[in-house]
Amino acid sequence: MVEKNIAKCTLFGWDICKMEESELIRNRKEKIAGIRAAGIDLYPNDARVKNTSAELRARFGDLEQESLTQVEETFSLAGRLMAIRNFGKASFVSIQDRKGRLQAFIHKGLITEEDYALFKRLDVGDIVYVSGRIFKTKTGELTIEAREIRLLAKSIHPLPEKWHGLTDVETRYRQRHLDLIMNPDVKEVFYKRSRIIKLIRDFMEERDFLEVETPMMQAQAGGAAAKPFKTYHNALGMELYMRIAPELYLKRLVTGGLERVYEINRNFRNEGISTFHNPEFTMMEFYMAYATYEDLMDLTEELFIFIARNLFGVPQFTYQGTEIDLKSPWQRITVKEAIIQYLDVAPGVLDDQSQAVVFSRQLGLEVDEKEALGKILMIIFEERVEKNLVQPTFVTQYPVEVSPLSRRNTLNPDFTDRFELYICGKEIANAFSELNDPEDQRGRFLMQLREREAGDEEAHQMDEDYIKTLEYAMPPTAGEGIGIDRLVMLFTDSASIRDVILFPQLRTNTPLSTPPLPLKEREL
RNA sequence: GGGACGUUAGCUCAGCUGGUAGAGCAGCGGACUUUUAAUCCGUUGGUCGCGGGUUCGAUUCCCGCACGUCCCA
Numbered sequence: 001m002v003e004k005n006i007a008k009c010t011l012f013g014w015d016i017c018k019m020e021e022s023e024l025i026r027n028r029k030e031k032i033a034g035i036r037a038a039g040i041d042l043y044p045n046d047a048r049v050k051n052t053s054a055e056l057r058a059r060f061g062d063l064e065q066e067s068l069t070q071v072e073e074t075f076s077l078a079g080r081l082m083a084i085r086n087f088g089k090a091s092f093v094s095i096q097d098r099k100g101r102l103q104a105f106i107h108k109g110l111i112t113e114e115d116y117a118l119f120k121r122l123d124v125g126d127i128v129y130v131s132g133r134i135f136k137t138k139t140g141e142l143t144i145e146a147r148e149i150r151l152l153a154k155s156i157h158p159l160p161e162k163w164h165g166l167t168d169v170e171t172r173y174r175q176r177h178l179d180l181i182m183n184p185d186v187k188e189v190f191y192k193r194s195r196i197i198k199l200i201r202d203f204m205e206e207r208d209f210l211e212v213e214t215p216m217m218q219a220q221a222g223g224a225a226a227k228p229f230k231t232y233h234n235a236l237g238m239e240l241y242m243r244i245a246p247e248l249y250l251k252r253l254v255t256g257g258l259e260r261v262y263e264i265n266r267n268f269r270n271e272g273i274s275t276f277h278n279p280e281f282t283m284m285e286f287y288m289a290y291a292t293y294e295d296l297m298d299l300t301e302e303l304f305i306f307i308a309r310n311l312f313g314v315p316q317f318t319y320q321g322t323e324i325d326l327k328s329p330w331q332r333i334t335v336k337e338a339i340i341q342y343l344d345v346a347p348g349v350l351d352d353q354s355q356a357v358v359f360s361r362q363l364g365l366e367v368d369e370k371e372a373l374g375k376i377l378m379i380i381f382e383e384r385v386e387k388n389l390v391q392p393t394f395v396t397q398y399p400v401e402v403s404p405l406s407r408r409n410t411l412n413p414d415f416t417d418r419f420e421l422y423i424c425g426k427e428i429a430n431a432f433s434e435l436n437d438p439e440d441q442r443g444r445f446l447m448q449l450r451e452r453e454a455g456d457e458e459a460h461q462m463d464e465d466y467i468k469t470l471e472y473a474m475p476p477t478a479g480e481g482i483g484i485d486r487l488v489m490l491f492t493d494s495a496s497i498r499d500v501i502l503f504p505q506l507r508t509n510t511p512l513s514t515p516p517l518p519l520k521e522r523e524l
Numbered sequence: 525g526g527g528a529c530g531u532u533a534g535c536u537c538a539g540c541u542g543g544u545a546g547a548g549c550a551g552c553g554g555a556c557u558u559u560u561a562a563u564c565c566g567u568u569g570g571u572c573g574c575g576g577g578u579u580c581g582a583u584u585c586c587c588g589c590a591c592g593u594c595c596c597a
Contacts, residue, residue, distance in 0.1 A: 022533090022534070022569080023534095023551075023552085023568070023569055024534055024550080024551055024552095024569085025534090027551065027552070028551095083560075083561090085559050085560065085562055086556080086559095086562090087556055087557060087558075087559065087562080087563095088555075088556040088557060089556085089557055090556090090557040090558070090559085091557095091559090092558075092559050092560065092562085094560075103559085103560070105558075105559095107557070108557090109557090123551090124550075137558045137559075137560090138558050138559090139558070139559075139560075141558085141559085141560070143558090157534075158534045158535080158550060158551075159534085159535080159550080160534075160535040160536080160549095160550090161534085161535040161536055161548085161549050161550065161561095162535090162549065162550075162561065163535095163536080163548085163549065163561050164535070164536040164537085164548095164549080165535080165536085166535070166536090167535090167536070168531095168535085168536090168592090169592070169593065170531090170591070170592050170593080171535095173592090182535095272525090272597095275593095275594080496593095496594095506591085506592080507590090507591065507592090508591095509573095509590075509591050509592085
């Protein structure tokens with residue numbers, strides 16, 4: 001049994017650090033002592049890096065060694081040491097920077113004795129700097145011939161195994177830095193995510209939309225049917241809610257005359273976690289005055305095709321083995337039509353509350369006898385129909401009961417001018433012509449209040465301030481929300497929302513490093 | 525909330541009907557001047573997630589808990 005060093009310190013009786021040292025870590029600390037003893041800074045910050053792996057590869061990757069001998073320029077590269085292959089006096093090391101990897105050749109005869117002694121103390125995982133000429137090895141690998149090597153930051157923990165890498169999903173999410181170091185595909189996903197969001201901004205700017213930011217902390221969490229997170233502002237002495245949607249604020253801006261606005265930001269919903277749900281998620285909402293939900297269907301097709309063409313060159317891609325075709329026009333179908341298309345039901349059944357109850361019970365769904373017809377339709381749709389909507393489909397004409405902020409359809413006021421976009425059986429976007437009649441809006445809020453009293457925690461709250469805004473007249477407007485995480489999932493072929501969110505929500509598995517300070521009574 | 529599966533060395537994984545654990549990589553020592561999962565020789569490393577129970581004896585069987593993944597609600 002090997003004795004272990006255990007360092008431990010406490011604060012308010014909590015263990016704030018407790019580190020059992022493995023042999024591996026002791027080993028590294030001995031190396032660190034050696035480097036320090038040689039008078040070398042372990043964490044210098046004066047290195048100036050001129051080049052990246054990708055840039056050197058682009059410039060010289062296609063050239064033969066013969067041509068490279070003509071190149072006398074000195075290049076420099078910094079990054080993480082990912083592999084060391086020793087051959088006596090010569091070594092090959094693999095250096096990984098943000099753009100990829102490049103190999104460096106370290107030869108005892110080509111660098112100073114001090115540098116070579118330092119190199120012998122380096123470990124896989126350290127951040128290093130090399131500079132020298134570029135050449136190609138016998139096997140044709142582009143390589144920097146090091147004339148100088150520096151340590152820029154010393155790593156104490158060993159990296160995961162070089163061949164299998166890091167696969168344990170829990171560690172990948174909890175220690176995303178390790179995931180990013182070890183799995184180049186992960187880095188690729190987040191580069192792509194950033195690119196998609198930039199494309200959306202380009203697309204919106206092109207159409208004269210203004211990007212804005214509205215409150216994340218709201219006195220009332222409105223704009224969607226969801227349970228909010230609650231917090232408290234000490235100085236104001238008031239409860240606040242993390243927003244579940246920016247909708248009502250964005251429409252205030254449209255009323256204010258901004259006419260075309262969008263926001264890409266986080267929403268927070270206090271609900272379950274799944275491969276398609278994270279409690280904080282990114283949503284784009286946009287509002288366009290003098291447009292209708294039908295205009296937004298066209299706009300949505302254009303946006304998705306614009307993104308796909310930029311990413312793939314064509315408006316087609318594969319998601320989890322399914323070929324998705326974004327070619328315009330996408331199917332447009334009402335909620336009722338969708339139910340009829342996928343289930344064996346006579347059209348009249350969906351227009352009659354009691355028949356609809358019977359029908360949904362035949363499908364094995366739990367439905368209250370007195371449930372409103374519109375809600376029954378949505379239960380049937382969500383449980384039995386939406387999973388079938390694989391190719392992009394706009395589902396339109398949602399019941400007024402489940403659409404408290406949408407404009408009624410002129411011909412059939414029990415339904416609203418609203419659509420949801422489904423791809424691969426998942427809701428990707430939700431849009432409608434906005435309800436801008438303050439009287440109707442008040443009625444809808446009252447209807448929601450009754451739902452709330454009946455026990456529906458997700459029913460919308462009365463918002464007099466918002467109604468007052470509408471009373472100043474909001475132009476006829478259409479608005480839409482697009483789930484950015486789900487969009488990125490589609491375009492990066494990711495099976496889980498956690499694969500497109502850098503730090504997905506997980507339960508803490510260890511006590512907090514620092515104990516919470518005792519709360520003052522008035523802040524409780 | 526329910527179900528299934530998982531948790532063994534730093535990482536990736538074995539471990540049979542119960543007898544206190546193995547491999548590969550990493551590490552450490554050695555050889556090696558063009559390798560790229562380098563190779564060769566030698567070698568260290570484990571609270572088997574945590575807590576109970578059954579048993580002479582539990583990584584293994586049973587119960588509970590924690591964390592995770594997937595499916596369902």
